[in-house]
Amino acid sequence: MVQQVTKGIKISVETHFEGMFYKEYRIQFAFGYKIIIENQSNDAVQLESRFWEIKDALNETQTVCGEGVIGKQPVLQPGEIHSYQSGCVLTGPFGAMKGHYNMLNFSNSKTFIVNIPSFKLCAPYALN
Known part of the structure; x- marks a missing residue:
C-alpha cells in the first residue's frame, strides 16, 4: 500500500491484478x-474532481479527468473516511498511475489539490 498526506488529506492506495x-x-x-x-x-x-496520469509498459501515457469519483463528490468531515474501488486496462502487464484530486475547503471556500501518490500496476508473473 502506498500513502501520501497533502494538506491534512491522507490518500492510501491498494492495487491488484x-x-x-x-x-x-x-x-x-x-x-x-x-x-x-x-x-x-x-x-x-469536498472532493470535486480528479485527474489521472496512467502509463503502460511502453511508457504511453493516458490522462483521465472528470467530476468526482465513481459518480460521487463526497464531503468528508474532520476524521471521516471515504473509500472506493475502480480499475483500468493496460496494453502491457505492468504500468503506473498517479494523479490528484481537486478539493474544496468549506472553512475558507478555497479549492486545493491533493496529490495521489504514484503506484505500480503489475501482473504477478511479470515480476520475474
Whole structure:
C-alpha cells in the first residue's frame, strides 16, 4: 500500500491484478485499485474532481479527468473516511498511475489539490 498526506488529506492506495482478456485482437491487462481518502484536517472538505496520469509498459501515457469519483463528490468531515474501488486496462502487464484530486475547503471556500501518490500496476508473473 502506498500513502501520501497533502494538506491534512491522507490518500492510501491498494492495487491488484484482475486478469487478461482479448479485445480487437489485442491482449489487455485489467487492474483494480482501492483508494482510501481520510480527512485528517480540522476542516470539512469536498472532493470535486480528479485527474489521472496512467502509463503502460511502453511508457504511453493516458490522462483521465472528470467530476468526482465513481459518480460521487463526497464531503468528508474532520476524521471521516471515504473509500472506493475502480480499475483500468493496460496494453502491457505492468504500468503506473498517479494523479490528484481537486478539493474544496468549506472553512475558507478555497479549492486545493491533493496529490495521489504514484503506484505500480503489475501482473504477478511479470515480476520475474
